[in-house]
Amino acid sequence: MARIVTSLDIGSAQIKCVVAEEKRDGTLSVLAAVKRPSVGLRRAMLVDVEDATRIFREMAVDLQKISKRATQDVFVNVNGEHIKPRPSRGVVVVSRADQEIQEDDIERALVSSKAIRLTPNYLILHNIAREFIVDDVGDIQNPLGMTGNRLEASTLVIEAFAPQVNLLVKTLERVGMKVGGLIYNPLAAARAVISKKQKDLGALLVDFGFGSTSIAVFEENKVLHAKTLPVGVGHVTNDIAIGLKTSVEAAEKIKLTYGFAIAKEISRRDSVDLAEFDRSNSGEISKRFISEIIEIRLAEILDLVNNELKSVGRYGELPGGAVITGGGVKLGGMAELARKELKLPVQVGFPDLSGFEVLNPAHEELLDDPEFATAVGLILWSQDENHRESGGTGFKKFFRNLMP
Template sequence: MTQRNIVAGIDVGTTKVCTIIAEVNNNGTIEVIGVGTSPSTGLKKGMVVDIDDTVNSIEDSVVKAERMAGVELESVFVGIAGSHISSTNRHGVVAVTGENKEITRNDIDRVIDATKIISMPPERQIIHVIPREFIVDGCKDIKYPLGMSGVRLEAEAHIVTGSVTSIQNLVKSVKEVNIGVEGIVLQPLAASKAVLSESEKDLGVLLVDMGGGTTDIAIFKEGSIWYTSILPVGGDHVTNDIAVGMRTPRDIAEKIKIKHGCAKADLIGQNEKINILDTSGKQQRTISRKVLCNIIEPRIDEIFSLVKEDIEKAGYKGLVPAGAVVTGGGSLLEGVSKLASEKLDMPVRIGAPENIDSLLDCVEGSIYDLDEEYSSFSGENGAIFSTGVGLGYYGAENMTDKTTAKTNRDEEQIVEDLFDKMRKWFKNIL
């Protein structure tokens, strides 16, 4: 049986579950070979509220991705978000104990462990300890001090924690599909690996991942993550507003949002009309598209107002000269980048992973495979896969010796099995 360097990530979101399977190339890059999506029915605001529904959604997306990639998954990296997530920056210091005062891997591990010494209730658990910089005898901005000489080693680290219960429920849901969990990854951290450039992270950039139940925030400076936050509002709130304002079923409201939605009403002409179904799902009526967008705009405006308030409260106002990158399903609404730029007072672009567009037409059972009336979904579609693809990149960087998938048997094995059968057949005849 042939083995390949395969990594896989599962983005378990409030609106969708997305499984991405990728093959790691020799140069460390990844090539996406399988994508599977399924509507998510067991989560609320990023947290599992029904394990059975969550398991079914995960299994559906995994099966579709495995079928496309032609592999069977053994373990995956899983994205996590939700209002239970919190983060802090910590400082650690140790004395260098290596021979001739040369910094060893053990010294680096000890100083990182020193940053974990925080007061934390038993119901919370550390998800990530991400070193931002190391300091050797007062010399700052060191990315990796292995082999350097010094007496005193310090570290600045970004620590992300979450609810033990929420983490355990997510891990249990994945394991119920008979797949191991290689690691839990904060969703905005994963998305950053798919949509941010190294120059943006060095200069200072704000990442806004607009999901269904939450909007995730991450700030990068000097190549490292400095701040993370999860806001309990997202695209589902927009859908609910449309359902109430237009008096239409929620599933129809979602389709209307995807096809006709716009975050800036002044981009819509007065004479643009759309057809929608009433609450019975049978009677069709015609309304102005501008009316729809007047429902959407206040909610998107509120989301970016909360983003602005959050980064100002955290003390990062004016510290992201590269501007903001908006990704996730919510970023695909027409006019989002324009409204975000006005609200945040900085340049904004929509972020989507590269080399994913060619696979979009092959995605089986995507939640965006709409009926004929709502069959188009314009925009940079790959943005809905940012977290999933980012989990692939994260997995490539943190691969263990254990492979995460096994491929179908190669031709040599098939031929060998065929000859075995023939030998047994002739033996029985004789």
């Protein structure tokens, strides 16, 4: 039977979901693509379980209508400021007498790299291999079949606050969904929008979400750093509401209609009638002023991203450039502002749909959008895992750790 996989990108503003059937030739045929407002989340974290349960239940009912199996293998993103990367190492002695490195030696080295002192009440979300070292010779991607005495795995552990992750899984299970995988948001998004070549050269992923901005830095096809900042484009909306003394709803509409990220490109003479968006309000506001509010906040967020790049010594130094994605990048002038602030080549990340068959034009329209980067990336991530598992070696756990 063909495999059906579902992705659930639980965001602060919207839930994005894709259901796909994996055909024998590896094509992913899209059965559904859904987007709906989310509730119960703040800054990409679950804060109100009752609200979230209600919305997850509605989602589960809809999925059941698409296919009975659509709730049985759900890949979910995990996001939030609590998630932290930390480098680790695991060392083992090669077990075979002829010193040829076998799968189980690699597995043992990776397991041993997990034996670190985690932050109390944290769990390991990912343990990603960065390199293997055989008898002090490093930079080895896959040591299988090499000979040596001592095998060392250098990894990047991504740890997450256990109660938050457990609560998310429990809430999904309560409405009948089976979680097939939990993937850290920027890693999932990167899978859909950054090419292997860029990851090899050195590249940055920035997901501009409503309540958070998450980043991942890649180099030599490995994850170098990842982080979630608890500030997103929803803060831009709040700033507009305060600046114009209008409601948040009106501010969001103003942002979507007239927002632009670079103030100097907007004429001072153009103005907006506030009453158009908020009937209880009136007055002409200059579009330049609105852009100034937007630019200040976005530049601040990009400055925080630069601080993360500085923390790993890669500020302005990633030849593969930055790929910016998430709903926030649909604001006019975003790529230009990001280019200026990050001092990197910047492109807007539309999800890579080359491996997908999308028959319904409405699905295609939804998916061909930076908002869907994480949801598409989760499906691709699940496919990667499935291929490795069915590759005949029973290698799933091991290769999962090798994924960039």
